[in-house]
Amino acid sequence: xxxxxxVDAMGGxxxxxxxxxxxxxxxxxxxxxxxxxxxxxxxxxxxxxxxIAIHHTTEVVAMDEPATAxxxxxxxxxxxxxxxxVASGAACAAVTCGHTGAAMASALKELGMLPGVQRPALVAxxxxxxxxxxxxxxxxxxxxxxxxxxxxxxxMGDAFARSVLEIESPRVALLSNGEEEGKGNDTVRSAFxxxxxxxxxxxxxxxxxxxxxxxxxxxxxxxFSGNVMLKTVExxxxxVSRLLRExxxxxxxxxxxxxxIQGALRRFRLRTEEQAAGGAxxxxxxxxxxVGHGRSDAVAVAAAIQHAARQVEVDLMGQLRGETANxx
Numbered sequence: 001x002x003x004x005x006x007v008d009a010m011g012g013x014x015x016x017x018x019x020x021x022x023x024x025x026x027x028x029x030x031x032x033x034x035x036x037x038x039x040x041x042x043x044x045x046x047x048x049x050x051x052i053a054i055h056h057t058t059e060v061v062a063m064d065e066p067a068t069a070x071x072x073x074x075x076x077x078x079x080x081x082x083x084x085x086v087a088s089g090a091a092c093a094a095v096t097c098g099h100t101g102a103a104m105a106s107a108l109k110e111l112g113m114l115p116g117v118q119r120p121a122l123v124a125x126x127x128x129x130x131x132x133x134x135x136x137x138x139x140x141x142x143x144x145x146x147x148x149x150x151x152x153x154x155x156m157g158d159a160f161a162r163s164v165l166e167i168e169s170p171r172v173a174l175l176s177n178g179e180e181e182g183k184g185n186d187t188v189r190s191a192f193x194x195x196x197x198x199x200x201x202x203x204x205x206x207x208x209x210x211x212x213x214x215x216x217x218x219x220x221x222x223x224f225s226g227n228v229m230l231k232t233v234e235x236x237x238x239x240v241s242r243l244l245r246e247x248x249x250x251x252x253x254x255x256x257x258x259x260x261i262q263g264a265l266r267r268f269r270l271r272t273e274e275q276a277a278g279g280a281x282x283x284x285x286x287x288x289x290x291v292g293h294g295r296s297d298a299v300a301v302a303a304a305i306q307h308a309a310r311q312v313e314v315d316l317m318g319q320l321r322g323e324t325a326n327x328x
Contacts, residue, residue, distance in 0.1 A: 002032065004053070005305050006082040006091035009037030010060040011098020012301075013294045019097065020045040022301025027052055029302070031309050034091065036078045057081055060098075063294065067101025071109055079103055083110035086287045093288035093308035095279070097296045103289070104141055104282060111287040114320055119145075120284030121153045122223070122291065123160055126233055130214035135161045135170070137220060139280050140227040147191035150174065150220055151198055156283040157218035158200055159323035163314045165217065173206035173216035175225055180205065187222065195220075279304040281311060283320065288312055 007023050009016045016035075020042055023033045027050060035042055039056040046052060059074040070080035079102050085091040087110045096103050104120065113120065123137035135157050142149060154172050161170035174191060176184035181192055183205050195202045203216055208229055211219045221229070279292035279300075288311045292304040311317075 003092035004032040004034040005093045005308050006034050006085040008078045008082050008096035009035040009042050010078045011096040012296055016041050018298050019301050021298035024050050025302035026305040036081045061102040067105045070102050070106045080106040083107050087111050092312045095290045095304050095308050097292035100291055103291050107285045107289045111285040114286050117284040118152055119149055120282050122280040123283050124280040128212055128214050135218040138223040138226050139230055140223045142223040145222040150191040151194045154220045155323050159319040161217050163316045163319040167217055169201045170217040171203045172200045172218045173203050175219055175221035176205035
């Protein structure tokens, strides 16, 4: 890939150290990457021999600042400039682990919306118990939605599953508190017939447990519900891992047993960490944008960069343009 992934070096709880370290990991793996941020802080963090371009700016949007900061008071903020790099054709994708609202505002300003898309949505891949991966959206970009927006999310999720997971006809479901057609709040009940007539492979309402067991490939919901569901999944993985460590350390025999299955434990950790590390793709804007966790470490940042590059490789934007162009 000739064009680099543009990375917000100043975004995240552990920036710029963790972001720079993650960018170096991605660069060493063969991915072209560039960093946007304070060069005086970034340059000393780059190891000798690592050739990563730095685009200097001292403006940073803090987590307690309004999402409109990069549009008003800080037009040279690093979170905005990465999307400007994509819009100008200097970069193929943008990655930030900083302020999600500021990232969304900046992406909309610099990249604009795809034709036919009413609102963008954050999407992530979540591991299922059957070994597959679940496309979950929206994850927080839209807390309050209309039924028509859920249909738009479904079309984008369908295109994402086709491109990234290479599923020919993704099964699309609507998150609800029961599988019957009449379940859910007013928005869910109104969205059901629209999805049933959408031409998608709509399999109806679905509870989280059904989706996590493999009942669908794409699970559609509003941003509030999706964000809560994703954080619940992440906290459950963290809880299980912590309880497992406590039980292993409780007895010598347990530690010996853990040593015997250390390979399986390592694979479990990698599966859960890698799925969460890639970050969320902002679907609906006219360019590839990935928003990572604020608490991302170097491994998570590197995964987010590779995740963004993967969307370019599979031509996600082309798939989305074809899927959304005919939306009402």
